[in-house]
Amino acid sequence: MLKPEILDPQGQAVQRALPRLGFEGVREVRQGKRFELELDGPADEAALDKVREMAETFLANTVIEYYTVRVEETDEVTA
Amino acid sequence: MLKPEILDPQGQAVQRALPRLGFEGVREVRQGKRFELELDGPADEAALDKVREMAETFLANTVIEYYTVRVEETDEVTA
Known part of the structure; x- marks a missing residue:
């Protein structure tokens, strides 16, 4: 996984999409291999x-x- | 992760590279998100x-x- 201090654009894109899909309550999303x-x-x-x-x-x-x-x-x- | 029946070229590429890097004994590698x-x-x-x-x-x-x-x-x- 990306280190916490490293920007995670993929994780952020997922995080921004969740409310639009009706999913609230997710503070942060990190994506990795x-x-x-x-x-x-x-x-x-x-x-x-x-x-x-x-x-x-x-x-x-x-x-x-x-x-x-x-x-x-x-x-x-x-x- | 990819389902077992789905071909995993990335996992296979990693698996083929491991012996060249001196790592033996890995039967299979699967890669996912x-x-x-x-x-x-x-x-x-x-x-x-x-x-x-x-x-x-x-x-x-x-x-x-x-x-x-x-x-x-x-x-x-x-x-």
Whole structure:
């Protein structure tokens, strides 16, 4: 996501449009990218360190963006 | 995020680049949009219904995308 101090024109455009669509009560909208990475192995600490390195060096532009890494269980589909 | 059955060229481009950058072990990458909405009032059930309606009708293209709504506490900054 864009850092708080960085202007977010896309988020502002969404925010301005909401009242016109009948949606009140939204103080601010921020828009950003979301990546979902499916790993071969377990999401253990070593894997998460690697993912943080990917985010830091490639997936995020850390000059203007911050990132958060979160583990989410996939809904296993058993046939 | 794009629905699983929808081709995700951006995610695939990221996935192909990772090994070249020295990152192995990532089976799949999906890329999508993330919106953070700061509400005037509490994130109660009525407010969440409104946010779901915003997502369904405006923030997501539900023909090709699915969305999830999650409440996140903001880190209150007290001066």
